[in-house]
Amino acid sequence: MKKILMTPGPVELHPRVRKAMSRQVVSHRSTEFHQLIESITENARKIFKTSGDIFILTSSGTLAVECALANLLELGDTVFIPVYGVFGKRMSEAAEQYGGRVVNISLDWNKALSIDELEDTLTHNNDVEIVSFVHNETSTGTMVKELSRISEIVKKYGKLLVVDAVSSLGGVPIPVEKLGIDVCVTGAQKCLAGPPGISLISVSDEAWKKILSKSSRTPSYIDLKKYRQFMEKLETPFTPAVNLMYGLDEALKIIIEKGVENWWRNHYECSQLLYNQLESSGLTIHSLKEYRSITVAAAYPPQGINPKTLVEEMEQRGVTIAEGMDKLKDKIIRIACMGNINKKKIKYVMSKLRECVETLKSDNTKL
Ligand SMILES: Cc1ncc(COP(=O)(O)O)c(C=O)c1O
Known part of the structure; x- marks a missing residue:
């Protein structure tokens, strides 16, 4: 995998x-x-x-x-x-x-x-x-x-x-x-x-x-x-x-x-893609818009989906993301936008995230 x-x-x-x-x-x-x-x-x-x-x-x-x-x-x-x-x-x-x-x-x-x-x-x-x-x-x-x-x-x-x-x-x-x-x-x-x-x-x-x-x-x-x-x-x-x-x-x-300026630009562009896709996939961004990080996105899963379960489900599909920490533990997930990232990778990760969200939603409706 x-x-x-x-x-x-x-x-x-x-x-x-x-x-x-x-x-x-x-x-x-x-x-x-x-x-x-x-x-x-x-x-x-x-x-x-x-x-x-x-x-x-x-x-x-x-x-x-x-x-x-x-x-x-x-x-x-x-x-x-x-x-x-x-x-x-x-x-x-x-x-x-x-x-x-x-x-x-x-x-x-x-x-x-x-x-x-x-x-x-x-x-x-x-x-x-x-x-x-x-x-x-x-x-x-x-x-x-x-x-x-x-x-x-x-x-x-x-x-x-x-x-x-x-x-x-x-x-x-x-x-x-x-x-x-x-x-x-x-x-x-x-x-x-x-x-x-x-x-x-x-x-x-x-x-x-x-x-x-x-x-x-x-x-x-x-x-x-x-x-x-x-x-x-x-x-x-x-x-x-x-x-x-x-x-x-x-x-x-x-x-x-690669060029330092290009490296920065890539982080910025990938972060915008990541935020757009998180929102269009039904997640809610934790940070106020004017403070949104360019290197890590923190988001609440759609209602009824437990962040820890979502992280585990992603892991089963080969994608490691992070949970929240301290008072945001069990509330948010965190996805990095750092280092060797590109739009293809972000799109792939987000396709896996959407799959997980759909699976967990249908598990919930079965309950
Ligand atoms: C902003 C910030 N400061 C300090 C640290 C601590 O770094 P380390 O885990 O490498 O000790 C981290 C780690 O994630 C961090 O993100």
């Missing part, structure tokens, strides 16, 4: 990426490794649109987000973290664990951060030093759409800006340098179509000032000062997942060959 992975990360790997990972390992202190790290960071810069620092972590996205916070936060520093889903909640908990005083606002989970909420919070909380948010809430299928206005406001108030773009960088334009994003984090296994277990983090000059002025120590494995020191000789401080890096390198090369 043809199998298709449509979860919002990890995503399917291109045969070239799989091949790249199966090669013999090299020493992470060798010239070959130096070339590898140089190639990854050079291509990553073209996707992050920055000439600044980018580091590679042998970690999934969660630790990379923690790395951002742990390096910036001093005990008692105030950080604004709006919460509109699971990953915002996780970010907020991490900020507290690393000593931050978190100013939260809880938004409905069918929204994402908007200009008004940001401005309002910053006007009423002078002590905020860092604004940190999830760009694409993978748990709810919502995305911050006014990123450039939002970053403008953060900069107008003179704050540092941290963005969790784990499930969006590569899928939509996030020109880190132009927007003044101080730390931007992404995972390899989502829109970059690389393997899981590796992540990228960009760090601006402003962020460095804060990191270097911090008096408390950062946990060694995620201490960016160490990464910077080793990066001078094109190395990482600890043994990295070398073969995953070969996979990521190949994945980035594919994006560059």
